[in-house]
Amino acid sequence: MCLGVPMKIVSLHGERAFAEALGVRREIALSLLPQPWPHPGDYVMVHVGYAIERVDATLAEESHTLWQAMEAGRDA
Template identity: 40%
Template structure:
């Protein structure tokens, strides 16, 4: 099962504007935001992430609802978090 997981953008790269540091449940990772329009996201914005790529920008209420859903389904959430932890974009 492929799921997206919400994360909050902490910072967008200056030298690499296609990368952003995102916080997902306390885990900070660099993710690729190149699939989104340039300037669409900045610190404090929420994005839906799948294996290291931001798929779309979402609002905070949608992010909270998604996290509650993911935590409620158990293993699929654990699998998505494991995929995020294994992804390394540099």
């Protein structure tokens, strides 16, 4: 099973970016996305360090709520 995490782009550095979700910041690769690449403030789905698709903010927020519920051991 594959798992992707929606992350918000914080800054761009060529073909790489820094993105964050739920207090975690990671450097990610943008090379699998078509150009133009996302801008700071945009959300992307990240899998093993690569942005694999753009996602809207609503989906990202819903996913983060579910992650937090799972971590807390309760239903959302």
